[in-house]
Amino acid sequence: MSPAGERPSREAVLDAFAVESEPDRSTLERYLRLYPEYAAELVDLSRELRREIPEDDAPLSAADQALIEAAWSQHAKALPAAGPDPFAALTADDWRAVARQLDVPRQVITALRERRVSLLSIPQRFLKKLAEAMRCSLTHLQMSWETAPLSSARSYKADGKPRAGDQVTFEKVLIDAGVSDERRAELLTEDE
Known part of the structure; x- marks a missing residue:
């Protein structure tokens, strides 16, 4: 979303949230923890995404489909690569x-x-x-x-399932x- 070390912009955060595969409550909470400065905008966007949309059975036109593919491709390029866990990398x-x-x-x-x-x-x-x-x-x-x-990271014997x-x-x-x-x-x- 942004160069390493910089906080992402409001637009980058909202764009990333908007294309989450499951913009549910847990996803919203994760974004709110990471970007509290955009809390109001994230909540508004979450509500907007959950709004009921009337079903339209007509298939997308080829032009609409091409626009969607181009936008998705552009977004995929902008996402940061999932790097290794920085905690696991340290001895x-x-x-x-x-x-x-x-x-x-x-x-x-x-x-x-x-x-x-x-x-x-x-x-x-x-x-x-x-x-x-x-x-x-x-x-x-x-x-x-x-x-x-x-x-x-520690290992213990326990009577119950670890949680x-x-x-x-x-x-x-x-x-x-x-x-x-x-x-x-x-x-x-x-x-x-």
Whole structure:
């Protein structure tokens, strides 16, 4: 949708949402988490897409079909290629380096790596630094957050079937990791 590292434009986000194969509630929620700045427009578009359209049994003309194919082809070229999971590409040593670079306990990095932290609760400033430390674009990081299963990389014996845990806020993870109030305030601020 846009060059690596840049936030996509409103039009690019709305175009991408409009051609989703299933623009249902979960798709809308994913877009709202990724692009909260376009929330009103996304909700309006979602409503518009769900509107009942009277059935027209007449087949499309060859010209209409050609226009649709051309538009779809153009859109397909504009979609970013689904790259590898940036979380999976890093080794244990890489994760230690990320923790040092961001000056947070490894416990915080583990929670981020396992996607136990709600993406919406992480300040954009911190996300940019995390993406930089992971050597990927901010958009790639955000997209991989939403598509990855919420499963732990750890293995345990359990009585029941494993299931994804609920996500928690970034602030809660920092508190649980024993990050000082002063450092926590620095990490949670949006200002540079």
